Amino acid sequence: MLDSQRTWEMFRYFVRRVLQGVLTFFGATFIVYALMFANQTDPLQTLAGERPLPENVRQALTERYHLDDPFIVQYGHYMRGLLTGDFGISLTNRSIKEMMEQAWPVTVRLALLAIVIAVLISVTSGIISGIRRGGPFDTVTLIITLILLALPIVVLAPLAQLFFGVQLKWFPATAGADPGVYQLLLPAAVLATLVMATEIRVTRASVAENLRSDYVRTARAKGLSKRRVIGVHVLRNSLIPVITLIGLDLGNLMAGAIVTEGVFNIPGVGFNLFRGIRTEDGPLVVGFVSILVIVFIVVNLVVDLLYAVLDPRIRYE
Amino acid sequence: MRGHFPLKMAVGATAIMLLAAGCSGGGDDAGDEAFVVSIGIGEPQHLIPSNTTESNGAEVLAALYTPLVDFDANNNPVLVAAESIESPDNKVWTIKLKDGYTFHNGEKVTADNYINAWNHAAYGPNGMGGSYFFARIQGYDELNPKDPDGEDGPQKPPTPPTNKLSGLAKVDDLTFTVTLKEPFSGWRSVMGYTVFYPLPNAAWASDGVLKEDFEQAPIGNGPFKIKGKWEHDSKIEVEKYDAYPGEKPKIDGVLYKIYQDQQAQYADLSSGALDIVTQIPIENLASAPTDLGDRFKTSPNSVFQFVGFPTFLEQYSKVEVRKAISMAINRKEITDSIFRGSQTPATSFVSPAVAGYRENSCGEACTYDPAKAKAMYEAAGGPKQIKITYNVDGGHKAWVDATCNQLKTNLGVDCVGVGEPKFADLLTKVEKKEDVGLIRMGWLMDYPLMENYLGPLYGTGGSSNYYGYSNPEFDNLVKQGSAAKTPEEAIKIWQQAEDILARDMPVIPLRHGQNVFGHSERVKNVEVDKYTKVELLKLEPAS
Numbered sequence: 001m002l003d004s005q006r007t008w009e010m011f012r013y014f015v016r017r018v019l020q021g022v023l024t025f026f027g028a029t030f031i032v033y034a035l036m037f038a039n040q041t042d043p044l045q046t047l048a049g050e051r052p053l054p055e056n057v058r059q060a061l062t063e064r065y066h067l068d069d070p071f072i073v074q075y076g077h078y079m080r081g082l083l084t085g086d087f088g089i090s091l092t093n094r095s096i097k098e099m100m101e102q103a104w105p106v107t108v109r110l111a112l113l114a115i116v117i118a119v120l121i122s123v124t125s126g127i128i129s130g131i132r133r134g135g136p137f138d139t140v141t142l143i144i145t146l147i148l149l150a151l152p153i154v155v156l157a158p159l160a161q162l163f164f165g166v167q168l169k170w171f172p173a174t175a176g177a178d179p180g181v182y183q184l185l186l187p188a189a190v191l192a193t194l195v196m197a198t199e200i201r202v203t204r205a206s207v208a209e210n211l212r213s214d215y216v217r218t219a220r221a222k223g224l225s226k227r228r229v230i231g232v233h234v235l236r237n238s239l240i241p242v243i244t245l246i247g248l249d250l251g252n253l254m255a256g257a258i259v260t261e262g263v264f265n266i267p268g269v270g271f272n273l274f275r276g277i278r279t280e281d282g283p284l285v286v287g288f289v290s291i292l293v294i295v296f297i298v299v300n301l302v303v304d305l306l307y308a309v310l311d312p313r314i315r316y317e
Numbered sequence: 318m319r320g321h322f323p324l325k326m327a328v329g330a331t332a333i334m335l336l337a338a339g340c341s342g343g344g345d346d347a348g349d350e351a352f353v354v355s356i357g358i359g360e361p362q363h364l365i366p367s368n369t370t371e372s373n374g375a376e377v378l379a380a381l382y383t384p385l386v387d388f389d390a391n392n393n394p395v396l397v398a399a400e401s402i403e404s405p406d407n408k409v410w411t412i413k414l415k416d417g418y419t420f421h422n423g424e425k426v427t428a429d430n431y432i433n434a435w436n437h438a439a440y441g442p443n444g445m446g447g448s449y450f451f452a453r454i455q456g457y458d459e460l461n462p463k464d465p466d467g468e469d470g471p472q473k474p475p476t477p478p479t480n481k482l483s484g485l486a487k488v489d490d491l492t493f494t495v496t497l498k499e500p501f502s503g504w505r506s507v508m509g510y511t512v513f514y515p516l517p518n519a520a521w522a523s524d525g526v527l528k529e530d531f532e533q534a535p536i537g538n539g540p541f542k543i544k545g546k547w548e549h550d551s552k553i554e555v556e557k558y559d560a561y562p563g564e565k566p567k568i569d570g571v572l573y574k575i576y577q578d579q580q581a582q583y584a585d586l587s588s589g590a591l592d593i594v595t596q597i598p599i600e601n602l603a604s605a606p607t608d609l610g611d612r613f614k615t616s617p618n619s620v621f622q623f624v625g626f627p628t629f630l631e632q633y634s635k636v637e638v639r640k641a642i643s644m645a646i647n648r649k650e651i652t653d654s655i656f657r658g659s660q661t662p663a664t665s666f667v668s669p670a671v672a673g674y675r676e677n678s679c680g681e682a683c684t685y686d687p688a689k690a691k692a693m694y695e696a697a698g699g700p701k702q703i704k705i706t707y708n709v710d711g712g713h714k715a716w717v718d719a720t721c722n723q724l725k726t727n728l729g730v731d732c733v734g735v736g737e738p739k740f741a742d743l744l745t746k747v748e749k750k751e752d753v754g755l756i757r758m759g760w761l762m763d764y765p766l767m768e769n770y771l772g773p774l775y776g777t778g779g780s781s782n783y784y785g786y787s788n789p790e791f792d793n794l795v796k797q798g799s800a801a802k803t804p805e806e807a808i809k810i811w812q813q814a815e816d817i818l819a820r821d822m823p824v825i826p827l828r829h830g831q832n833v834f835g836h837s838e839r840v841k842n843v844e845v846d847k848y849t850k851v852e853l854l855k856l857e858p859a860s
Binding site: 041042043045046047048049050051052053054055056057059060061064092093094098099102103158161162165166169172173174176177178261262263264265267271275278 | 362363370371441442443444445446448449461463464548549550551552574575576577578580581584585587588590710739740741742744745758759760773780781
């Protein structure tokens with residue numbers, strides 16, 4: 001009976017979150033569209049660069065892209081398209097849907113690989129340094145995390161490319177538009193450093209705290225093996241904050257790979273967002289952002305539901 | 318197990334290297350290995366000739382299309398796809414095409430292909446970026462009616478009554494005539510530009526309407542044909558077109574690899590994954606000569622960098638003030654220390670890339686002389702503060718700040734560089750007549766004539782004359798030059814016009830551009846021309 005009550009609770013929670021998600025989606029896309037509109041000075045001149053833009057060309061393009069319509073009309077145009085799955089065309093006359101079909105898989109691959117690398121390294125070393133606090137391993141990881149935190153990716157990415165790609169030639173210097181796992185390894189590792197430091201610290205703190213808690217003492221007193229105490233009880237409870245962090249990082253990595261994608265020439269989401277903002281291409285930016293919003297909403301939901309699996313005491317209300 | 322790790326790495330790396338070599342080698346195992354050269358470019362905006370006014374698209378189209386004329390070392394036009402281009406009065410031009418040229422789909426190139434393409438390009442509602450090149454042809458105005466209540470008004474411009482230029486007429490299959498509004502001796506050179514390429518019949522969905530996806534796989538009349546499709550943000554591949562009747566390329570194909578970032582291009586060149594980088598970024602210039610040795614090269618291009626004085630700003634209205642500022646700038650110091658020799662000091666109002674260029678036509682006004690500059694500036698009562706506005710997305714901050722420092726030291730004034738996010742933002746401020754100070758400008762020529770600098774940059778109402786310089790005497794000379802009987806006469810008159818600029822100083826010439834390029838050991842005879850394009854017909858395998 002308790003079980004069915006719990007399932008019902010979870011279902012209600014799920015539905016409520018999905019509805020909230022829909023609201024978030026519309027709110028976020030509206031705000032982004034409004035910001036793009038406010039930022040727009042003269043996208044056609046921006047596209048032409050420093051070249052003169054002939055009057056007739058300006059007229060024809062303004063009409064084609066509805067650039068002279070008021071904000072609410074433009075937004076209406078855009079939303080009507082979006083709800084029917086039509087993302088519109090970019091200012092260079094490319095289908096935004098096609099651009100997304102090309103960019104998303106690459107970025108998802110890159111972000112997932114980065115997360116795998118980050119989690120493998122940070123959870124392992126976080127646990128070890130949490131158990132052996134103050135030991136040499138703990139000190140060394142602390143120093144490494146400090147270095148990683150201090151090195152911004154604009155420095156790290158070109159350095160890694162120069163060292164491992166150009167000089168040692170262990171990896172290709174750039175990954176290109178359709179990279180395999182091997183080509184993505186170097187950029188993913190660079191990207192992973194972005195989140196690794198925090199993940200290590202959070203894992204370590206969480207493990208350390210749980211080791212001191214009552215239930216661990218009880219488990220030890222009952223005579224459970226150290227392996228079981230740590231492997232089952234401590235780990236399971238320590239991972240809750242880490243999983244929250246990983247979930248949020250996944251979204252951040254997808255949106256925040258602008259520098260890495262630029263350095264390693266990966267035409268993914270970050271690159272397209274940058275291009276869209278630079279050319280004041282509202283539909284292009286909003287198209288990518290709306291998918292990003294969905295990613296964030298889904299990941300957050302999954303993370304929240306995962307809590308229940310890890311800790312049965314957590315209630316959904 | 319640990320000992321195996323580096324070995325695995327090495328094996329993996331070798332496999333990738335082999336794979337990469339296979340890719341750039343064309344990957345054709347049967348018979349002779351095809352020799353494909355990879356060139357780094359940015360994503361083109363368009364691949365329709367009349368809509369291609371930026372260098373990435375022009376670079377690719379140059380492989381796919383053959384122009385009517387090309388230019389020799391002295392910037393004089395030489396016939397390529399044209400058998401002859403004649404005009405008795407510089408107004409009606411008769412163009413006879415060479416026989417034997419075909420499009421890549423087998424169609425014969427005829428006069429109609431040119432006429433149809435040019436009509437489409439000039440038709441206003443098509444919104445082709447290069448349409449203004451056709452403005453000299455009779456009938457252009459009918460195809461581009463004015464918006465009755467201006468650009469911002471609610472009314473739409475009327476639909477043109479026709480979609481054909483009245484100045485274009487077919488004589489026979491291989492001959493057509495172009496009638497200009499006014500005589501222009503340089504018209505032969507103008508037709509060498511990208512927007513004047515012909516289009517095959519297969520390009521049209523209906524009369525005057527281009528097929529939607531034509532630019533995804535353009536069909537041209539050039540030495541190379543497209544292989545597959547334009548893979549956006551990734552690559553464009555072209556291969557030798559066997560039925561090409563002109564000068565044959567010595568390579569089998571070109572792989573244009575698309576990069577977002579020039580530094581990534583350079584990284585690929587250094588690691589051997591790319592053959593040619595046409596513009597090595599400033600960040601890599603310190604190490605490039607050592608990295609590449611004799612594969613690091615420079616050649617002049619037509620880029621001209623300068624700052625303009627908006628005429629609506631009272632404080633710069635005295636010519637002595639403008640001259641003094643110019644004389645207080647040490648151009649050489651900036652090209653050496655900031656551009657590391659990748660640009661050269663400019664002391665003329667046109668680029669060395671055009672016939673008629675004279676070194677130091679600007680004279681004393683462009684000669685560095687801080688003492689004289691200061692005396693002149695103070696005597697003329699120049700403003701206490703000088704502002705230079707530039708766009709921050711073009712890497713201009715370093716030299717603007719350096720220029721400001723020179724002005725501070727040499728003129729004893731306050732000087733600030735003001736960054737605007739984009740060039741368009743700068744233009745908006747100029748249009749509103751805000752106090753922007755000096756404005757940063759750059760110009761890349763479309764066709765190699767002095768007129769291509771004089772007209773758009775300094776003519777009254779010139780397309781890039783954002784600072785509003787206007788001198789009827791100057792306009793008159795430019796016009797007279799354009800109407801001159803021969804190109805030589807034209808140059809003489811245009812040079813007189815340039816002398817007026819040296820007197821009026823509407824702008825300060827600063828630097829001429831250079832191609833700073835590098836290539837791999839696989840290729841030789843790599844040359845980059847004044848339009849920043851790789852000369853494909855000269856490229857050769859290194860061994």
